[in-house]
Amino acid sequence: MGTPLEPRDAQAEEVVDRLMEEYPDSTISLRYSNRLELLIAVILSAQCTDERVNKETEHLFAKYDGPEDYASVDEEELAEDLNSITYYNSKAGYIKSSARDIIEKHDGEVPDTMDELTELSGVGRKTANVVLQHGHDVVEGIVVDTHVQRISRRLGLTEEKRPEAIEPDLMEIVPEDVWQQYTHLLIDHGRATCTARNPDCDDCVLADICPSEKGDSDIDLASGEAW
DNA sequence: CTCCCGATAT
DNA sequence: ATATCAGGAG
The missing domain is CATH 1.10.340.30 (Hypothetical protein; domain 2)
Structure with a gap:
C-alpha cells in the first residue's frame, strides 16, 4: 500500500514519461574521451x-x-x-x-x-x-542548469528560483532512478520546443498539463518569469 | 549583487 | 539591437 501521489509527484512522473517518449535517446551532448x-x-x-x-x-x-x-x-x-x-x-x-x-x-x-x-x-x-x-557513475543529485531551472518552473514542478533550492525540491518529486534522465530530457525539450524566448507551445507534448501554456491565464506572468 | 563575453537566433 | 547559451567567482 503506497501513499497516494501528491499532485507534484504525479506531474513529475507524467512529464518524464512523455518526454522519454519524445526524446528516447536523450543524453549528454558534450564530447569527451576521458x-x-x-x-x-x-x-x-x-x-x-x-x-x-x-x-x-x-x-x-x-x-x-x-x-x-x-x-x-x-x-x-x-x-x-x-x-x-x-x-x-x-x-x-x-x-x-x-x-x-x-x-x-x-x-x-x-x-x-x-x-x-x-x-x-x-x-x-x-x-x-x-x-x-x-x-x-555517481548520481547524488539533479543537475540544474538554465533549461532545468526554466522548464521546471514553467511546468509548476517547483516555485523556487535559485538552482541550489530547486535541486532538493526536485529530488523530492522526481523518482531517483530517473534523476540523470530528467536533466537530459528537459535540456532537449528546452532546445527544441520550450525555448527561453519564444516557446512553441502549439507543438509541445506537455501543453495540456503545463500551467504556463499560452492561452491559460492562471499562472503565466506570475513571479517574474518572462512569459 | 556584478562581472565575465563571443556566437547565434530573433 | 537584444536575448540567450548545460554558471561560477568575487
Whole structure:
C-alpha cells in the first residue's frame, strides 16, 4: 500500500514519461574521451552552447593531453585557444588552476566527490554533478542548469528560483532512478520546443498539463518569469 | 549583487 | 539591437 501521489509527484512522473517518449535517446551532448576532458568541457559550457564547446574542444583536446599540459601552458595562450567561447579569460584561469590542483592534490586524477570537485576553480554544484554522473557513475543529485531551472518552473514542478533550492525540491518529486534522465530530457525539450524566448507551445507534448501554456491565464506572468 | 563575453537566433 | 547559451567567482 503506497501513499497516494501528491499532485507534484504525479506531474513529475507524467512529464518524464512523455518526454522519454519524445526524446528516447536523450543524453549528454558534450564530447569527451576521458574524465579530464569531461571536466573541461563542462567548465567551458557555462553560458555557452554545447555545439560551440564541441567545436572548440575538438582542437583543444588534440593540442592538450593530460593535466600537465593545461597546468604548464601560458594562461594567455590557453585563453587564445578558447577565444570563441564565452568568458574565455575566466575559463582559461579556471582550467589552469583546476589542472594544477588535480596534479598536486589529487594525484593527477579528477576527484570523485562533491566536496573535492567543488573546491576546484570554476566548478560549482552543477558542473560537479555532471562530472559525478557521467565521469564516475555517481548520481547524488539533479543537475540544474538554465533549461532545468526554466522548464521546471514553467511546468509548476517547483516555485523556487535559485538552482541550489530547486535541486532538493526536485529530488523530492522526481523518482531517483530517473534523476540523470530528467536533466537530459528537459535540456532537449528546452532546445527544441520550450525555448527561453519564444516557446512553441502549439507543438509541445506537455501543453495540456503545463500551467504556463499560452492561452491559460492562471499562472503565466506570475513571479517574474518572462512569459 | 556584478562581472565575465563571443556566437547565434530573433 | 537584444536575448540567450548545460554558471561560477568575487
